[in-house]
Amino acid sequence: MPLNNITTCLWFDGCAEEAANHYISIFSNSRITSIQRYTAAGKEHHGHEPGSVMIVEFELNGHKFVGLNGGPQFKFTEAVSFMIHCKDQEEVDWYWEKLGEGREGDCGWIKDKFGLSWQIVPNQLKKMLSCEDAEKSKRAMEKMLTMGKMDIEGLEKAFDGQEQ
Incomplete structure (x- = not known):
């Protein structure tokens, strides 16, 4: 194939x-x-x-x-989204701004002006969430759930237990 x-x-x-x-x-x-x-x-x-x-x-x-x-019969929903894997905060910020154009989103998800959903995800998050230390992963997940745009520094601090 x-x-x-x-x-x-x-x-x-x-x-x-x-x-x-x-x-x-x-x-x-x-x-x-x-x-x-x-x-x-x-x-x-x-x-x-x-x-x-x-x-x-x-x-x-x-x-x-x-x-x-095709016409007005069908609309995009969050059931389908496109994930953009970002190497650093600069990339996260770039895609968030360009695709979101000032819109708000949750947990790294944002809809563009056409209604299409995108996930702007730093590569570091996958490593954090798949870490064998369940407590570290839990802290990263809890922090992510409070974010709109992903903040790598904030995720890392939560992951490392440096956030109160």
Whole structure:
């Protein structure tokens, strides 16, 4: 099986091209690879004007996506989210600001302006939560649950028992 034969399809209500352009402006090594437009064929089913954008294919850091302008029938929910693994606080801050644009979130989760959920997670958190010392992991988890944007220093202090 080819390594990258799975493509994530995101259903939008008329803003797939805007969303794709927004995402490729945030993630390096990203690009729009194709745009397909509605034709008159099937208009009685899809209801879109011929020539309007139907599908935008794009890649974010090598992950393939399709943005489909399907209509208002379906909305994004938190049941599906995209996790961004961050090496340091600078990356956490960057993605939180660019994707959230001032919105609030909980436990590292934030919705972007299109309603898509993202998890902005420092790599350090995984190590903390999988630590064999259950008390340290518990303290890190409890601290994480109080945060919006992840604060690595705060997590590390809790993990190490330095926080009152």
